[in-house]
Amino acid sequence: MPSQPTLTIDRTAIADNWRLLAAASGSAATGAAIKADGYGLGAREVFDTLWKAGARDFFVAHWSEAAALGPLPEGARLAVLHGAGADDMDAALALGPKVVPVLSTPAQVVRWKQTGRPADVMLDTGFNRLGLGPGDIGVLEGLEVATLHSHLACADEPLHPLNALQLERFRAMALPVPAARLALANSAGIGLGADWHFGLTRPGIGLYGGGPSAERSRLRAVVGLAATVLQMRKLQPGDTVGYGADFVAARPMRLAVVALGYADGFRRALAPGAACMTADGVRCALVGRISMDLMTFDASAASLAEGDRVAVEFDLAGHAAASGVSQYELLVGLGHRYARCYR
Numbered sequence: 001m002p003s004q005p006t007l008t009i010d011r012t013a014i015a016d017n018w019r020l021l022a023a024a025s026g027s028a029a030t031g032a033a034i035k036a037d038g039y040g041l042g043a044r045e046v047f048d049t050l051w052k053a054g055a056r057d058f059f060v061a062h063w064s065e066a067a068a069l070g071p072l073p074e075g076a077r078l079a080v081l082h083g084a085g086a087d088d089m090d091a092a093l094a095l096g097p098k099v100v101p102v103l104s105t106p107a108q109v110v111r112w113k114q115t116g117r118p119a120d121v122m123l124d125t126g127f128n129r130l131g132l133g134p135g136d137i138g139v140l141e142g143l144e145v146a147t148l149h150s151h152l153a154c155a156d157e158p159l160h161p162l163n164a165l166q167l168e169r170f171r172a173m174a175l176p177v178p179a180a181r182l183a184l185a186n187s188a189g190i191g192l193g194a195d196w197h198f199g200l201t202r203p204g205i206g207l208y209g210g211g212p213s214a215e216r217s218r219l220r221a222v223v224g225l226a227a228t229v230l231q232m233r234k235l236q237p238g239d240t241v242g243y244g245a246d247f248v249a250a251r252p253m254r255l256a257v258v259a260l261g262y263a264d265g266f267r268r269a270l271a272p273g274a275a276c277m278t279a280d281g282v283r284c285a286l287v288g289r290i291s292m293d294l295m296t297f298d299a300s301a302a303s304l305a306e307g308d309r310v311a312v313e314f315d316l317a318g319h320a321a322a323s324g325v326s327q328y329e330l331l332v333g334l335g336h337r338y339a340r341c342y343r
């Protein structure tokens with residue numbers, strides 16, 4: 001493998017994170033959001049890993065994502081969060097009863113009732129994104145509701161008043177609906193406490209090692225990155241590095257030019273010093289601007305040579321804070337140039 005970067009995905013860490021979130025979910029079943037190709041890490045691999053760990057409820061956004069997963073084992077349930085639009089019906093019916101829509105509009109409910117099949121339903125309790133409102137509940141008459149959902153807008157801010165308000169509205173709206181199960185909490189929602197757990201929780205980001213700090217402290221990192229040193233350079237004081245000549249060497253330095261860039265998910269907004277690589281156990285800080293295919297590191301303290309492979313840190317929380325880009329966007333933005341390696 002020449003200079004292609006590698007993205008190593010630690011399946012044991014994903015399974016451990018799921019078990020931790022499942023334990024924190026108390027008596028509720030614990031599902032897994034694997035939309036956007038498992039937050040960029042491979043929906044099929046995450047599905048297989050968590051199925052073995054004991055997860056039975058999975059979530060994607062699009063029917064194409066459901067179809068791409070292929071046949072599901074007996075006992076698996078896959079819910080499609082974007083519901084059943086007119087153009088989705090053929091795909092939805094072809095996928096069989098293990099895959100259900102999460103219906104979110106009256107038109108979708110009316111359309112799906114004609115199939116005679118059960119479905120999940122999303123209620124809007126203050127997010128104002130997808131979901132039936134309080135005035136729409138009557139349309140559910142005659143539909144077999146498997147899981148009745150709502151989604152929290154501010155679960156990552158535990159003290160935000162909308163958390164309690166959404167809980168109260170969800171209870172009130174769910175009361176007349178004969179649903180087999182209720183579900184409200186995403187990863188951060190699990191941390192709000194037992195009142196938010198109901199019968200099923202829907203973690204996503206936590207499985208992949210991200211989320212607000214309280215949860216994250218106990219979660220394991222899932223992603224490891226490695227790339228090749230293409231060139232080593234010696235800099236003299238006053239030499240500049242990269243586009244815009246932003247970095248100016250204050251002293252003699254050794255610079256490692258590494259085959260990884262913003263096309264591989266390293267946002268240019270990461271300031272020098274906010275990203276690091278490790279070579280020989282020595283941490284080397286990013287210097288200069290990140291370009292599309294290359295990054296430059298201060299390797300003065302490491303013994304490195306052209307052609308060496310180096311571990312480049314992918315610190316979800318740190319990079320999110322330093323770049324102003326959410327942990328979610330960083331994960332799904334890792335790009336398609338990596339050789340993926342599951343272990």
Ligand SMILES: *Cc1c(COP(=O)(O)O)cnc(C)c1O
Pocket residue numbers: 033035081151185186187188202203204205206
């Ligand atoms: C994406 C998503 C989740 C998972 O959210 P995380 O914050 O990643 O845990 C849960 N529920 C719904 C409806 C979602 O769209």
